[in-house]
Amino acid sequence: VRAAGNGSTLGAGADDVAVVRSNGKNLVVKVDMLVERTDVPPGMTYRQAARKAVASCVSDFAAKGVRPRAFLVSLGLRRGTSQAQVEELGRGFRDAESEWKVKMVGGDTNEAGELVIDCAMVGFADRFVRRSGGRPGEALVVTGRFGYQPAGLKILMEGAKGDRAFSARAKDSVLNPGPDLRVGLALAGYLSSGMDSSDGLARSLHTLAGEGKLGFEVTALPLGEGVKKFAQANGASPEELVLEGGEEYVIVGTMPRDKLRAAKKAVRRVGGEVIVIGRATAEAGRVELRSGGRTRPIEDRGWTHLA
Amino acid sequence: VRAAGNGSTLGAGADDVAVVRSNGKNLVVKVDMLVERTDVPPGMTYRQAARKAVASCVSDFAAKGVRPRAFLVSLGLRRGTSQAQVEELGRGFRDAESEWKVKMVGGDTNEAGELVIDCAMVGFADRFVRRSGGRPGEALVVTGRFGYQPAGLKILMEGAKGDRAFSARAKDSVLNPGPDLRVGLALAGYLSSGMDSSDGLARSLHTLAGEGKLGFEVTALPLGEGVKKFAQANGASPEELVLEGGEEYVIVGTMPRDKLRAAKKAVRRVGGEVIVIGRATAEAGRVELRSGGRTRPIEDRGWTHLA
Numbered sequence: 001v002r003a004a005g006n007g008s009t010l011g012a013g014a015d016d017v018a019v020v021r022s023n024g025k026n027l028v029v030k031v032d033m034l035v036e037r038t039d040v041p042p043g044m045t046y047r048q049a050a051r052k053a054v055a056s057c058v059s060d061f062a063a064k065g066v067r068p069r070a071f072l073v074s075l076g077l078r079r080g081t082s083q084a085q086v087e088e089l090g091r092g093f094r095d096a097e098s099e100w101k102v103k104m105v106g107g108d109t110n111e112a113g114e115l116v117i118d119c120a121m122v123g124f125a126d127r128f129v130r131r132s133g134g135r136p137g138e139a140l141v142v143t144g145r146f147g148y149q150p151a152g153l154k155i156l157m158e159g160a161k162g163d164r165a166f167s168a169r170a171k172d173s174v175l176n177p178g179p180d181l182r183v184g185l186a187l188a189g190y191l192s193s194g195m196d197s198s199d200g201l202a203r204s205l206h207t208l209a210g211e212g213k214l215g216f217e218v219t220a221l222p223l224g225e226g227v228k229k230f231a232q233a234n235g236a237s238p239e240e241l242v243l244e245g246g247e248e249y250v251i252v253g254t255m256p257r258d259k260l261r262a263a264k265k266a267v268r269r270v271g272g273e274v275i276v277i278g279r280a281t282a283e284a285g286r287v288e289l290r291s292g293g294r295t296r297p298i299e300d301r302g303w304t305h306l307a
Numbered sequence: 308v309r310a311a312g313n314g315s316t317l318g319a320g321a322d323d324v325a326v327v328r329s330n331g332k333n334l335v336v337k338v339d340m341l342v343e344r345t346d347v348p349p350g351m352t353y354r355q356a357a358r359k360a361v362a363s364c365v366s367d368f369a370a371k372g373v374r375p376r377a378f379l380v381s382l383g384l385r386r387g388t389s390q391a392q393v394e395e396l397g398r399g400f401r402d403a404e405s406e407w408k409v410k411m412v413g414g415d416t417n418e419a420g421e422l423v424i425d426c427a428m429v430g431f432a433d434r435f436v437r438r439s440g441g442r443p444g445e446a447l448v449v450t451g452r453f454g455y456q457p458a459g460l461k462i463l464m465e466g467a468k469g470d471r472a473f474s475a476r477a478k479d480s481v482l483n484p485g486p487d488l489r490v491g492l493a494l495a496g497y498l499s500s501g502m503d504s505s506d507g508l509a510r511s512l513h514t515l516a517g518e519g520k521l522g523f524e525v526t527a528l529p530l531g532e533g534v535k536k537f538a539q540a541n542g543a544s545p546e547e548l549v550l551e552g553g554e555e556y557v558i559v560g561t562m563p564r565d566k567l568r569a570a571k572k573a574v575r576r577v578g579g580e581v582i583v584i585g586r587a588t589a590e591a592g593r594v595e596l597r598s599g600g601r602t603r604p605i606e607d608r609g610w611t612h613l614a
Contacts, residue, residue, distance in 0.1 A: 018379055029412070031380070069327055072325055072427065
């Protein structure tokens with residue numbers, strides 16, 4: 001699910017989704033492969049893995065502001081996968097169907113050495129949010145707070161400890177990851193550019209800066225509640241947890257300042273929030289954190305895989 | 308690529324492709340996963356594997372009579388896959404693009420324990436050939452001869468021997484498998500039902516019989532040239548090679564007899580052939596071979612995987 005690379009390696013398009021024109025309409029298509037060894041942490045059930053495979057596609061549709069219409073799944077199953085496990089996967093796909101109101105319309109099942117779930121999602125759109133289009137001076141916004149996901153992985157994989165409520169939330173962010181499609185659809189009309197944070201906040205900022213020929217100055221890290229305390233208790237850096245996670249499925253984008261108020265209202269109406277974390281600058285490719293009077297670069301780093 | 312199951316296991320549709328309606332048009336979508344252990348025989352290059360992954364989707368579009376517009380690929384790559392191998396895959400996708408005039412518009416790259424290539428293909432159609440719709444008395448037709456593919460696998464995997472020309476053709480049928488999209492598009496308007504033979508002729512006949520509530524009486528096995536001789540030299544059954552292969556990517560369908568002449572002419576014009584191998588009957592689910600005055604059942608069997 002996390003990008004070990006992307007379609008452009010092979011000469012394909014560079015946005016989060018592919019677009020095919022037909023009769024003046026845009027067909028939007030996205031594929032995303034979940035592979036057990038890198039995308040299924042200890043503690044994640046088959047049902048959760050199936051839902052997650054769909055979630056990663058929904059997240060891109062949400063960030064692009066496009067309502068998904070249908071999805072298909074190709075499965076690679078270990079030899080000896082039980083009927084109960086196949087049913088678990090089916091339940092996960094049902095969860096996704098009802099959560100995001102999108103229908104599974106087909107698939108393909110194969111034998112493989114480990115669980116592989118490739119989700120292909122389609123939708124139609126007159127317009128969609130691109131990675132480019134932001135302008136210097138615009139607000140840099142996100143739709144959620146960061147740090148829960150890498151904290152959850154540390155808990156699940158390294159035995160890190162947090163207080164009960166924080167641990168539950170952090171683990172849940174890994175096992176039942178986000179995307180809020182309603183937030184994406186409500187926000188899209190206000191964004192000048194955007195993408196989801198599936199490869200972590202720092203990497204998303206660098207990608208958005210590169211594609212938009214912008215720089216970003218982050219003035220307020222969107223620190224999740226309890227992340228600082230968890231970091232201190234586990235010898236981790238809160239900034240790193242916020243910047244170098246991944247699969248938060250939060251939207252990161254730019255927006256003209258005069259649209260902020262209406263955007264916040266529209267997103268609040270569907271239960272979400274728009275958080276301003278900084279601004280876009282004209283210094284293409286430069287991504288910086290300004291904090292306590294000091295400015296330092298934000299590195300283009302993210303957790304690329306489960307260890 | 309061969310079906311170890313299909314989408315219907317998970318409650319999805321039962322035809323070879325999925326259809327999503329939009330503005331009175333049909334969006335046709337197909338996903339097909341190639342997994343190294345079951346779909347990449349010894350002797351197949353990465354370039355050929357990439358082309359094959361696309362071929363299996365093109366084959367379904369050809370059988371449904373739908374021109375594909377675009378495809379996306381999700382890749383699972385072994386750790387340590389070289390840049391040269393990635394470029395090989397890229398060349399195979401380029402081969403597919405130019406052979407079938409279809410564009411690769413996106414993808415996703417991941418680490419996996421073996422090579423996995425999932426192809427998702429989209430196209431638009433007013434109508435398409437379904438698995439059901441055939442009627443008793445109609446002609447049973449195929450668009451190619453059978454036996455090369457299982458012979459090629461026996462040569463590549465078991466060291467079976469054939470004369471030089473036959474061996475080359477048989478191996479080629481495995482390494483650079485078929486589908487002739489022009490034949491499919493030329494034929495579609497004449498078929499009452501149809502599908503591709505990706506799971507072998509016998510299994511395709513049973514599937515088509517089941518979905519169409521028909522029986523089939525095969526009176527002339529579509530034996531490939533040299534298949535009988537190869538079978539005799541290698542202690543194999545020619546009938547088994549013809550019936551229980553797979554991935555021939557030939558179209559199997561039914562057609563009213565009064566359309567045969569026009570269909571043959573239309574398909575000949577694009578360099579293909581329509582071969583009548585028997586007829587549809589009213590005996591739902593009964594698939595038989597009538598040969599030399601004897602009638603015997605054709606079992607619902609196919610090679611499901613590379614051994």
